[in-house]
Structure formats: C-alpha cells, structure tokens
Amino acid sequence: MASSLPVQALTDDALWARVAGQARCADSGLDPDQWYPVSIEPARARHEAAAAIAVCARCPVRAQCLELSLRHWDIGRHGVWGGLVATDRADLRRRRPAGHRGTAISAMIGPPSWPPVGSGLVRGGGVR
C-alpha cells in the first residue's frame, strides 16, 4: 500500500520492507554483474548498466531504494540503486542538505517513466 509520507520520513525498516516486497530487480533475470558497472565515468557506467537501469525505471520502489542507498553508504555506494550509478548517487549525496529531510528524492530522480527507457539517458537499481 502506498504511503503519503515522503521517503525521507520513513524508517529504515519501513523502507527495506517496501523495497524487499516490490523490487523489480528481484526477478529481473539479469546477470548480477549487470548491476555493477566497472567504469567510474558516469556516462560509461550508465551504458554498462543500461539493462539494470531499465529495470529500475519500471520499479515502483525506486525512490525508497535510492533513499536506502544514500542512508547506508557503506553498501549503497556499490552498484546500481534507485536507477542511478554510483557516481551519480555520490553527486546526489553531496548535494543533499545536511539532515536531508527537506529534499524530495522523487523530485531528484523524476517520475519512473523519465527519462524514457531506451533513450540512452535512463539512469539506473539495489536489491538483487
């Protein structure tokens, strides 16, 4: 069931429960390596992880996944989470205000359909 609370207001347990219950990557069929681009340069990394990013673009818990990666940077710094590669998440993390409560993740990543899958601009996914 959807919540009217912003993801920043949810507890870790609530976020994990939603992600674990609805993660599109859980049954994506992709090789695990596709979630871990080797390049650091963002455009190359997005290209390497395009298939994973496309899965994230259709995921109903993208914002929750991204929030978890930013909160738990020890694990959240690796691979694709919430439709973003590591370099993009690191940049997002740097731009977050201290305490990050005032910043809407959904405003940062856009609606799930943007950018369109296949456009080459799709960013991209955390629970495998």
Ligand code: SF4
């Ligand atoms: S990595 Fe995150 S956003 Fe991508 S499919 Fe998995 S749960 Fe959804």
